[in-house]
Amino acid sequence: ETGVTQTPRHLVMGMTNKKSLKCEQHLGHNAMYWYKQSAKKPLELMFVYSLEERVENNSVPSRFSPECPNSSHLFLHLHTLQPEDSALYLCASSQDRRTTNEKLFFGSGTQLSVL
Amino acid sequence: DQQVKQNSPSLSVQEGRISILNCDYTNSMFDYFLWYKKYPAEGPTFLISISSIKDKNEDGRFTVFLNKSAKHLSLHIVPSQPGDSAVYFCAASARANYGGSQGNLIFGKGTKLSVKP
Numbered sequence: 001e002t003g004v005t006q007t008p009r010h011l012v013m014g015m016t017n018k019k020s021l022k023c024e025q026h027l028g029h030n031a032m033y034w035y036k037q038s039a040k041k042p043l044e045l046m047f048v049y050s051l052e053e054r055v056e057n058n059s060v061p062s063r064f065s066p067e068c069p070n071s072s073h074l075f076l077h078l079h080t081l082q083p084e085d086s087a088l089y090l091c092a093s094s095q096d097r098r099t100t101n102e103k104l105f106f107g108s109g110t111q112l113s114v115l
Numbered sequence: 116d117q118q119v120k121q122n123s124p125s126l127s128v129q130e131g132r133i134s135i136l137n138c139d140y141t142n143s144m145f146d147y148f149l150w151y152k153k154y155p156a157e158g159p160t161f162l163i164s165i166s167s168i169k170d171k172n173e174d175g176r177f178t179v180f181l182n183k184s185a186k187h188l189s190l191h192i193v194p195s196q197p198g199d200s201a202v203y204f205c206a207a208s209a210r211a212n213y214g215g216s217q218g219n220l221i222f223g224k225g226t227k228l229s230v231k232p
Contacts, residue, residue, distance in 0.1 A: 002160060009156075042117065043159075043204065043222040056219070090158055102208075103149065104220060106158030 003027040006091050006107035013081065014115055021076040021110045023091030031097035032074040033104065034066060035090040043090065049074060050097035081114045088112070118142045119207050121223035128230050134192040136226050138205030141186065145207040149220070150179060150190050153202045162203070163190070195230045202227045 048056035146167040151159035
């Protein structure tokens with residue numbers, strides 16, 4: 001148990017659907033992240049939030065829309081996705097965004113399949 | 116262009132022997148390196164880290180070695196146990212604001228370790 005909880009664990013959606021991924025951290029951390037893990041690719045950073053403010057958006061298509069209502073919760077809203085968006089989406093948190101010696105604590109991920 | 120490379124997608128080792136997982140990086144600005152371990156259906160969990168001011172860090176059965184001149188690090192597991200079977204990710208970050216990505220962890224593709232009883 002890492003203290004970071006993601007729901008749902010699995011999601012199958014059509015290209016016209018709208019769905020949301022949820023992440024909650026119970027560690028009192030100030031920074032939260034969305035990562036994408038596609039088959040045979042490194043983990044790719046998508047978004048970074050620090051103290052509820054989005055500090056980074058790594059050229060992610062607008063069909064992915066993050067939301068961070070408070071420092072404990074992070075959402076990823078999905079709409080009109082493509083089959084190539086099928087991947088494992090991982091949420092992570094860290095104590096602080098401002099140093100490099102930060103360990104990330106990951107959730108178990110949401111395995112997304114877009115049909 | 117990959118900045119962190121794990122060139123071996125898989126490694127198989129006998130229980131009790133040493134496992135050596137390798138990682139190469141291209142960005143000389145990286146100054147902090149981490150290893151994460153991932154079991155199926157779980158997220159990655161932190162295993163061990165090393166700062167660029169050191170060349171070795173040890174934690175129980177796990178030791179990470181850093182060779183800055185070769186831009187290479189390795190994770191040694193001794194002795195290997197069946198429970199160590201997992202995917203191991205190497206990650207690196209830079210203190211300076213390199214390409215606007217200060218502090219972001221850059222991951223390799225991972226190496227799948229299988230430890231056979």
